[in-house]
Amino acid sequence: MGAFQTLPGFREFFPEDLARRNHVFRLWRRTANAFGFSEYDAPVLEPLDLYRAKSGDEIETQLFSFTDKGGREVALRPEMTPTVCRLVGERAGTLKRPIKWYSIAEFYRYERMQKGRGRCFFQLNADIFGEPGPEAEIELIALLIQSFTAFGLTAEDVWVRLSDRNLWFFYLEALGLDEPRVRAVLGAVDKFERMGDDAFKPYAEKFGPLDEAIKAKVLAFLQIKSLAGLEQALAAAGGGERLSARLADWKKLLGGLDAMGLSPFVTVDLGVVRGLAYYTGFVFEAFDRKGELRALAGGGRYDDLVAKLGGPELPAAGFAIGDMTFSLLLEQRGLMPPLAPAADVYVVIGGQKEREAAFADIASLRGAGYRVEYPMKEVAFGKQFKAAVESGARIALIYGSEELARGVVKLRDLRSRTEHDVSKAEVASAVRSVFTGQ
């Protein structure tokens, strides 16, 4: 069709597509509001340096970036985190703490398309600023989970894998590794699930083979799946102040989630490291239980980022859920409801005279907020009733010559297939009483 098509990876939302998207956004919004988060928004186009500052120069290959007519290097936003850090940083001194903010926005990444990944997508972003303790993570992970369960998903469908970059750091340092080596090992941990032993190759190339005793401990640590296992491993590592402080945070976090009834969703899983990005504490990722889809959501603590982007020191944690994989999951589980737009009232019109008589009532019903449809052309009655049913309307109002001669309109209940006359003056109240159930 035509000479022009959408750019690769971009999406068009026909009405039925937009209805599904809006359904997702509506429940996300309701959920975030229930948790006391405030919604914000910000520019789609940002200075390129904002992302260079956060992620380094390589990031540019993954961005829609260009030079604008004023010579500024700009980029379509690939994520919300740097932006929200700037917003909060600007007013950090005057905002009430904790700062709980969310947004539903579109993002753009210049990447190869795959199932559940395109070049444009929407995310629910939720962040808490100003709260350094695991109380923030409790709130965030609870919101994350309720953002799933609001749609009917259960712990049979989704789970959240919970890990801790700080704990890894402290643990590896306790094993005697310096910071560059710790980072290299974390890189291997991140890829171990997918690559197996090959994940340690980059480390070996840089620093020589990893000591076998240490590697065994790393692999054992990586496989820990419970708080008890964590306690054991840390005790074996000789405890230490920082490690026991982390353990206390873990207990608080898991205890809080358990008290909220969310334990069935959450698993200790130190195999999750979330790249090498900017995370500084707890990190978590959500997946479908069957493991058929890409990650549904990801997040964690990033206490240094606001300051790194020029703001004040401000502890922060947050997560994002993408709409593509999430919608796929809802479809797969049959949790995307049929969302055909339905009329409330369909007006059946006899002829030109009756049309004009009907218009006044149509206008006032619409003014009252009812969704009212009528045929734009003169159409046989039989067809109009068919159209009335197909419109999804609850009732049909019949403006025929016989009725109008008697000063009435016929009101037909399309569900019960019953009808009665109402006086022309009382059409609006008759319609209202049908919808309010008298």
Added chain:
RNA sequence: GCGGCCAUAGCUCAGUUGGUUAGAGCACAAGAUUGUGGAUCUUGGGGUCGCGGGUUCGAGCCCCGUUGGCCGCCCCA
């Protein structure tokens, strides 16, 4: 950035060893049907066969290129 598969109507697809004017179902529209229900029947509109080149008397079909899509790798903030 790399690899595999694919591309015919809005959707799902058929299309004979290369042969005349490219078909079906669904969807849409009109009629049967000018006062009452999702049906049925009839009819209709809708195609640069993704695009460009090549081979051939002749290409939807074969060859090359290209664009786009799906799937995977890299990446995934």
